[in-house]
Amino acid sequence: MKFLAITLIVHRPDPVTGVLKSTHDRFREVLDNAVLAEELGFDGFGVGERHERPFLSSSPTVVLSHIAALTRRIRLFTAVTTLSLLDPVRAYEDYATLDHLSGGRLDLIIGKGNGTAQRDLFHVTPEDQWERNAESYEVFRRLWRQDKVTAKTRFRPELTDAEVWPRPHQQPVRVWHGSATSKESVDLAARYGDPLFSANVTHPIEPYAELIRHYRERWEHYGHDPAAVAVGAGSAGLYVARTSQEALKDYRPVFESSLAFQRANGLPVVFETLEDFAERSSALIGSPQQVIEKVHRYHEEFGHTVQHVQADASGLTDARHRDSLERFQSEVAPALRTAIPDPPFAWGPVLAGPQVPAGEPASLSAAVR
Structure with a gap:
């Protein structure tokens, strides 16, 4: 099993202390967390993309490029790239450049992304967002695979023998499809034989498990090998302590502050108590053995081979957050890596062969360090 640490770069007052970090300090925290994730042995680090309050993740390519320069091993994920809002040509240029630099x-x-404010910002409607997402992805994947692309498009100017630079490093880049509640994203992933990443954050397990089952059905419908399926899953929180009692005691202020925020902003409350949240949500809160057992319970339903956890402290003290991440990597991850298989593909770069002439650096990332 592989493990990612992911941030959406939420920028609001600390849910426990009420202190709001400056924008500069919040970005610095993200960079520090990425470096820490690599030091602790995480397999990937993800940065979200949102274009509305209270997020600072409107430019994941820039943030991930900086992280690429600070790290050497860890894989870099977007979580998620909102292709329904983006010009696929411009998105390709940005991500192909980032792929070379990393x-x-x-x-x-x-x-497709979530949120009314960012839809309004980009003049995307609920009625056309899925069609935009599918069209942008189809153009994006062709740009990554073909030197010249001709495409009749609805949501951007048509392409005629278009050449887009730089040409890719990975051939092609691996694309996962983020899935929260809709079958459209699941079907798009299955159609193209791409891996699926379940959000698995807001609700109990059942609706996410149903979508993953649908994905597997559609995967076979499109003629793909069932053994080649790859599924990732998110989590609603992370705190690994020595004992379950200690975990609940330390995490309670975080949960209660989050619950008060949801109620004050008219957001739906799914889990009314910390005990219910720890038991029925995807949050990994408890002793190492409890967390191991919970991931196994989810794996029995999902068959997932990649697990993401929160990279941010989210109200925990810095010391407790770091201790939790260290305990996860030293006491939880090894057991899960042994018991649960990796995805059915190599984790490293997807390369067709030598990419540079003899005598040049193996990657631009090596050249700039």
């Missing part, structure tokens, strides 16, 4: 460490998770 030495082929890029994976994309794509999705």
Whole structure:
């Protein structure tokens, strides 16, 4: 099993202390967390994309490029790239550049995105967002695979023998499809034989498990090998402590502050108590053994081979957050890596062969360090 640490770069007051970090300090925190994730042995680090309050993740390519320069091994994920809002040509240019700069460490998770404010900002409607997402992805994947592209498009100017630069490093980049509640994203992933990443954050397990079952059905419908399926899954929170009692005690202020925020902003409350949240949500809160057992329970339903956890402290003290991540990597991850298989593909760069002439650096990332 592989493990990612992911941030949406939420920028609001600390849910426990009420302190709001400056924008500069919040970005610095993201960079520090990415470096820490690599030091602790995480397999990937993901940055979201949102174009509305309270997120600072409107430019994941820039953030991930900076992280690429600070790290050497860890794979870089988007979580998610909102292709329904983006020009696929411009998105290709940005991500192909990032892929070269990182030495082929890029994976994309794509999705239509959420939020009324960002839809309004880009003049996207609920009625056309799925069609935009599908069209943008179809153009994007062709640009990555073909030197010249001709495409009749509805939501951007048509392409005629278009050449887009730089040409790719990975051939092609791996694209996961983010899935929360809709069958459209699941079907698009299955159609193209791409891996699926379940959000698995807001609700109990059942609706996510149903979508993953549908994905597997559609995968076979489109004629793909069932053994080649790859599924990732998110989590609603992380705190691994020595004992379950300690975990609940330390995490309670975080949960209660989050619950108060949901109620104050008219957001739906799914889990009324911390005990219910720890038991029925995807949050990994408890002793190492409890967390191991919970991931196994989800794996029995999902068959997932990639698990993401929150990269941010989210109200925990810095010391407790770091201790939790260290405990996860030292006591939880090894057991899960042994018991649950990796995805059915190599984790490293997807390369067709030598990419540079003899005598030049193996990657631009090596050249700039």
